């Protein structure tokens with residue numbers, strides 16, 4: 001009898017051990033960032049389903065070098081397909097969010113402008129392809145079906161504006177400042193600011209003023225023109241606020257959330273009736289999702305629904 005009891009105790013201890021191990025593995029998988037190792041970016045998972053992409057060249061004010069363009073492309077391409085990621089917070093390490101294009105590393109311009117050919121058309125085709133590749137490094141942020149929240153502290157310059165204009169939401173600190181600075185280095189911004197920024201702020205006259213002059217604008221002005229939607233006192237409270245909103249979004253149906261993003265981007269670039277047609281086609285599939293039934297019955301029963309991974 002005693003032997004039987006001991007065997008049963010041992011068996012239940014073993015089962016509890018296995019269960020605990022499985023739970024630990026599951027918890028690790030939920031906040032894992034394995035496979036997200038980059039030279040210029042640091043990826044963490046502050047909460048389940050949330051990834052924090054941090055620009056990580058603090059000593060160089062997170063200036064965008066050749067490796068950065070590859071890293072950001074690869075990172076967002078991977079996040080797009082990661083079922084453990086539902087929302088992304090984009091922030092910067094160190095003193096400021098970003099100083100924009102790396103001005104001291106001339107690799108980008110060298111590789112853009114170098115050519116074996118003397119023929120201007122052939123040279124131009126090569127440069128065109130290079131610029132399009134750089135553009136794609138930010139386009140992937142907009143094409144990523146998961147919402148991206150930019151959390152900007154201190155300076156956000158040049159390429160930084162191109163980048164955060166691709167994000168779904170922008171929050172900043174009280175000390176944040178922004179600058180469409182390309183004009184000061186003899187360039188028309190070519191990675192999306194001229195296309196996205198005026199649509200975000202809805203004020204063409206002011207947008208042109210900022211792009212033609214390269215004038216700095218601060219957090220209050222950014223909020224008053226709708227470029228950012230919230231101002232937080234400092235970087236800690238900024239990240240807390242961004243992660244809190246990210247948590248709320250991550251608790252919703254990923255089918256619904258990703259549908260909102262894809263259709264919002266489509267509707268921005270198309271007419272109302274085209275947008276409605278796209279939406280109807282989209283939901284003719286997505287309305288069949290188990291998430292709809294789950295969400296409705298949870299609402300009726302005043303419970304919190306839990307949605308499976310997408």
Ligand SMILES: CCC/C=C/C=C/C(=O)SCCNC(=O)CCNC(=O)[C@H](O)C(C)(C)COP(=O)(O)OP(=O)(O)OC[C@H]1O[C@@H](n2cnc3c(N)ncnc32)[C@H](O)[C@@H]1OP(=O)(O)O
Nearest residue numbers: 059060061063099100101102103104157158159181182185
């Ligand atoms: C086809 C191309 C498509 C892309 C186009 C994009 C264009 C743009 O982004 S235009 C904007 C370019 N950026 C700038 O003009 C900013 C230049 N930097 C500054 O004005 C100041 O450095 C800044 C206000 C950002 C920071 O000032 P702070 O006093 O805080 O720091 P510094 O001592 O000046 O800098 C600290 C170290 O960071 C390096 N650094 C700063 N900015 C850049 C940069 N843009 N590129 C490369 N490195 C940068 C700086 O050299 C210092 O490094 P070290 O000397 O080694 O300590």
